[in-house]
Amino acid sequence: MPFDPTHAVAFDLPKGAVTDRTDARLVLLPADALAELLDGLQAPAARKLGAALGASLGGRLAKALGGKEAVAAAPLPVVVEQLAGEFALAGLGVASLERWGKALTLVLEGGAIVHEVFLTGVVGGAFEAANGGAIFPVVAGKEPGRVRILLLGERGALRARALLGEGKSFADVVLRLTEGATA
Numbered sequence: 001m002p003f004d005p006t007h008a009v010a011f012d013l014p015k016g017a018v019t020d021r022t023d024a025r026l027v028l029l030p031a032d033a034l035a036e037l038l039d040g041l042q043a044p045a046a047r048k049l050g051a052a053l054g055a056s057l058g059g060r061l062a063k064a065l066g067g068k069e070a071v072a073a074a075p076l077p078v079v080v081e082q083l084a085g086e087f088a089l090a091g092l093g094v095a096s097l098e099r100w101g102k103a104l105t106l107v108l109e110g111g112a113i114v115h116e117v118f119l120t121g122v123v124g125g126a127f128e129a130a131n132g133g134a135i136f137p138v139v140a141g142k143e144p145g146r147v148r149i150l151l152l153g154e155r156g157a158l159r160a161r162a163l164l165g166e167g168k169s170f171a172d173v174v175l176r177l178t179e180g181a182t183a
Contacts, residue, residue, distance in 0.1 A: 038113070039115070056129075061130045094111075140174070163177075
């Protein structure tokens, strides 16, 4: 099922309103203003803001596919295509998935916002709203124009954060997580 952006956003100029396909009100703001706001927030507030945006994206994804159960039953490429469309509409960049052995990584390219805590909130909120399951995203790689976010369980996220804190590279983190999964 290809992503269909038709009626994804509606502008009602006489009422001064912008809505999404679920009739939720939206506010358009410059990415620079959001980036400045995020830089001034403490991590829990930035994560909460990201999770709220992510819940909106994931809710629309679930509606497009017929509900949370349908998302859980859908082939991964279908879910990824819908999620990528929602991320693109939100201006968060081009989303794709990479598989590194058993590790699954969401890659965002060309996004206007690269605030790590905010992005992990968005990704976690989107997945939880889409299928009801909790994931614990960890930014494990960041380079100009690209952010790699590992999609992990709680224990894997704790281990990944510890490894990153030790200065391990993205490849080393993935290797060690995969070793841990097979041991």
